[in-house]
Amino acid sequence: MSYLELKDIHKSYYIGKTAYPVLKGLNLNFDLGEFVTILGESGGGKSTLMNIIGGLDRDFTGTVKLQGQPLDHHHEHQLDQYRRETIGYIYQAYNLISHLNVLDNVMLSLDMTRLSRAARLKRARGLLNQVGLTDQLKKYPSQLSGGQKQRVAIARALASDPQVIIADEPTGALDSQNTAEVLAILQKIAANGRLVICVTHSSTVAHAGTRVVQLTDGKITDDQVIRAPAKVTKSRAKLASRPLPWHISLLTAFKHLRHTWTWNALIVLGTAIGLFAVMLFIGLGNGLKGYINHQINSLVDPQSITVMRYVDSTKDQEEQFAAQADPSAAGSFATHMPTFSTSQVTELQHLTHVVKVEPGIAANDAMITIGKTSYSAPQLTTWTSANQTSALKAGHLAGNNQIILDQQSIAQKWSANNWRKLVGQKVTVAYRTLNSQNQLVTVQRQLTVAGIAASSTGAGLNAINYETMQSMRAAAKVTTQPTFVTVRIKNRQQNEAVVSAINHLKVNGQQQFAATSISSALATVNTYVNLATMILAAIAGISLLVSALMIIVTMFMSVSARMKEIGILRSLGESRRDIRRLFTSESLMLGVLSAILATGLAYGIGLGLNQILYRIAGYNLVQLEFSNVVVIFIIALVIAWLAAILPARRAARLNPITALATE
Numbered sequence: 001m002s003y004l005e006l007k008d009i010h011k012s013y014y015i016g017k018t019a020y021p022v023l024k025g026l027n028l029n030f031d032l033g034e035f036v037t038i039l040g041e042s043g044g045g046k047s048t049l050m051n052i053i054g055g056l057d058r059d060f061t062g063t064v065k066l067q068g069q070p071l072d073h074h075h076e077h078q079l080d081q082y083r084r085e086t087i088g089y090i091y092q093a094y095n096l097i098s099h100l101n102v103l104d105n106v107m108l109s110l111d112m113t114r115l116s117r118a119a120r121l122k123r124a125r126g127l128l129n130q131v132g133l134t135d136q137l138k139k140y141p142s143q144l145s146g147g148q149k150q151r152v153a154i155a156r157a158l159a160s161d162p163q164v165i166i167a168d169e170p171t172g173a174l175d176s177q178n179t180a181e182v183l184a185i186l187q188k189i190a191a192n193g194r195l196v197i198c199v200t201h202s203s204t205v206a207h208a209g210t211r212v213v214q215l216t217d218g219k220i221t222d223d224q225v226i227r228a229p230a231k232v233t234k235s236r237a238k239l240a241s242r243p244l245p246w247h248i249s250l251l252t253a254f255k256h257l258r259h260t261w262t263w264n265a266l267i268v269l270g271t272a273i274g275l276f277a278v279m280l281f282i283g284l285g286n287g288l289k290g291y292i293n294h295q296i297n298s299l300v301d302p303q304s305i306t307v308m309r310y311v312d313s314t315k316d317q318e319e320q321f322a323a324q325a326d327p328s329a330a331g332s333f334a335t336h337m338p339t340f341s342t343s344q345v346t347e348l349q350h351l352t353h354v355v356k357v358e359p360g361i362a363a364n365d366a367m368i369t370i371g372k373t374s375y376s377a378p379q380l381t382t383w384t385s386a387n388q389t390s391a392l393k394a395g396h397l398a399g400n401n402q403i404i405l406d407q408q409s410i411a412q413k414w415s416a417n418n419w420r421k422l423v424g425q426k427v428t429v430a431y432r433t434l435n436s437q438n439q440l441v442t443v444q445r446q447l448t449v450a451g452i453a454a455s456s457t458g459a460g461l462n463a464i465n466y467e468t469m470q471s472m473r474a475a476a477k478v479t480t481q482p483t484f485v486t487v488r489i490k491n492r493q494q495n496e497a498v499v500s501a502i503n504h505l506k507v508n509g510q511q512q513f514a515a516t517s518i519s520s521a522l523a524t525v526n527t528y529v530n531l532a533t534m535i536l537a538a539i540a541g542i543s544l545l546v547s548a549l550m551i552i553v554t555m556f557m558s559v560s561a562r563m564k565e566i567g568i569l570r571s572l573g574e575s576r577r578d579i580r581r582l583f584t585s586e587s588l589m590l591g592v593l594s595a596i597l598a599t600g601l602a603y604g605i606g607l608g609l610n611q612i613l614y615r616i617a618g619y620n621l622v623q624l625e626f627s628n629v630v631v632i633f634i635i636a637l638v639i640a641w642l643a644a645i646l647p648a649r650r651a652a653r654l655n656p657i658t659a660l661a662t663e
């Protein structure tokens with residue numbers, strides 16, 4: 001049994017439906033230690049035969065047996081492994097990968113062995129040393145002479161320690177001195193117990209071997225042993241191989257990106273601009289929402305709900321009629337505000353999410369007299385925790401027998417410039433209301449101005465504390481029960497639920513309270529802002545489509561430009577999956593780099609924009625959150641992955657022989 005046996009090999013090429021037979025029933029046996037040269041005229045089918053022996057061609061009839069075991073040419077993984085473990089290729093055109101240096105070209109093959117990285121590096125250096133290239137490890141193929149390139153190719157072919165070296169016109173492009181050196185190396189390889197099969201036109205090369213096979217018109221016409229082959233007593237231990245690990249694909253992809261960085265930098269920039277636009281609009285949306293919330297919250301505290309007694313509209317009409325019937329009460333029906341009983345306050349206190357219920361009293365149409373001038377205060381209320389202390393523009397909160405006056409409607413009318421001086425002055429406050437006998441009485445007291453407040457509503461903010469209000473009303477024999485209450489809740493998200501619960505509290509089927517929610521208004525505003533953000537981001541997303549197309553075009557061009565590389569990698573034993581992974585990794589790297597650049601741009605330009613916009617709005621209007629960055633990375637990766645699918649598939653499906661034949 002020979003080491004390698006070819007039985008009845010037939011191969012035809014087809015142009016349309018016409019068959020052109022090239023190999024017409026070859027039978028050949030090869031043994032380890034032999035240096036076989038295959039001589040034949042140009043176009044005689046020598047390379048075709050080498051591709052069949054090398055496991056690159058699957059489209060033929062006949063059998064190739066390795067150590068008596070037939071190779072299954074329909075089983076692609078078995079052939080990948082066969083090329084990885086058993087075959088080392090040397091080509092006339094060297095077929096080195098131009099963007100990898102000498103050492104990395106040799107490492108390509110070693111990366112598919114189970115040696116440790118240190119052992120792989122040691123072996124690659126040792127092989128390059130053997131072929132006399134110790135000082136050239138960092139050079140790229142374009143920086144080497146023809147002879148040097150072929151020696152790198154020999155070192156690479158030997159790297160995985162294969163039993164069979166196939167050399168297709170290895171000296172075809174070399175001068176006589178380099179030819180002699182390469183032949184000497186091949187002789188040594190065979191002498192070490194490997195099988196060397198070399199295709200040539202040249203009789204000089206043919207006579208360097210131990211056996212010459214003549215191929216004429218697709219048939220073996222002569223087969224002569226011209227020298228005794230090396231004696232191989234026991235088979236050499238093989239280097240165990242493995243499929244290419246993913247991180248090596250990633251590294252190779254990175255090396256290619258680095259090699260073509262100017263081109264890639266433009267792609268990354270283009271993609272990053274699209275991603276950046278989306279990110280900026282999302283950031284602006286966040287900022288705008290924050291700004292609106294901030295503005296509304298500074299006016300009203302969403303954790304406080306103001307509750308009034310519910311007034312039935314029919315009862316309201318009766319009161320109006322009654323008021324019209326009594327001219328002394330004309331215009332003051334509004335001053336008769338329904339009050340809260342203690343049990344009603346307790347009822348509110350027991351609602352879920354309610355932390356505290358604070359009573360308050362409000363009176364309408366008060367008069368505030370400062371010196372000889374009277375000012376009308378449409379509303380005089382008690383200060384509750386729903387009022388924001390930030391509203392105070394001068395002075396402090398009102399203590400007993402003190403008052404806070406509205407800045408615009410009272411203090412500035414008193415003195416446009418020196419309104420702050422009102423703090424500490426004595427004023428008289430009076431309003432009319434109905435007592436328990438329904439008689440109109442005046443509630444009045446002299447109070448000291450504690451502070452001046454800016455109001456957010458047209459009614460103005462004139463406030464005293466609850467005790468003062470009660471004491472004033474008690475003196476006039478008017479009810480001291482609250483006319484409104486402020487319900488405090490734990491957090492603003494509960495606002496709507498509590499408002500609804502309050503409005504649904506009923507006694508004898510009668511609604512008791514009327515509360516209004518600020519969160520529903522906020523929610524509506526936020527919905528509109530979200531909608532606007534999404535529309536803007538979607539418009540920016542169109543540029544992402546352009547980015548995706550850019551990556552697709554780049555990857556397709558890359559596949560076309562790297563056909564030879566794909567062929568070389570396949571001949572070294574890389575599988576279709578490895579090739580697909582190589583191109584997908586490159587695309588994903590472009591995606592990640594674009595996302596990094598986009599994030600940098602968004603934060604940088606966002607910072608600049610914020611500085612400008614802060615002067616206008618007093619708020620940072622571009623607000624990026626970590627989750628936005630995560631989303632952009634996910635979008636970038638999905639785009640890059642989608643863009644890679646077709647080109648990577650095309651690369652993986654390439655016939656390695658066609659790929660290798662590309663100029």
Ligand SMILES: Nc1ncnc2c1ncn2[C@@H]1O[C@H](COP(=O)(O)OP(=O)(O)OP(=O)(O)O)[C@@H](O)[C@H]1O
Pocket residue numbers: 013014022040041042043044045046047048049
């Ligand atoms: N893909 C192909 N499709 C059609 N015909 C092909 C194809 N590849 C090779 N041939 C033909 O098959 C024949 C054998 O080609 P092959 O490359 O094996 O010859 P060769 O002996 O290696 O030639 P050379 O010494 O010039 O390299 C040639 O006539 C060639 O035109």
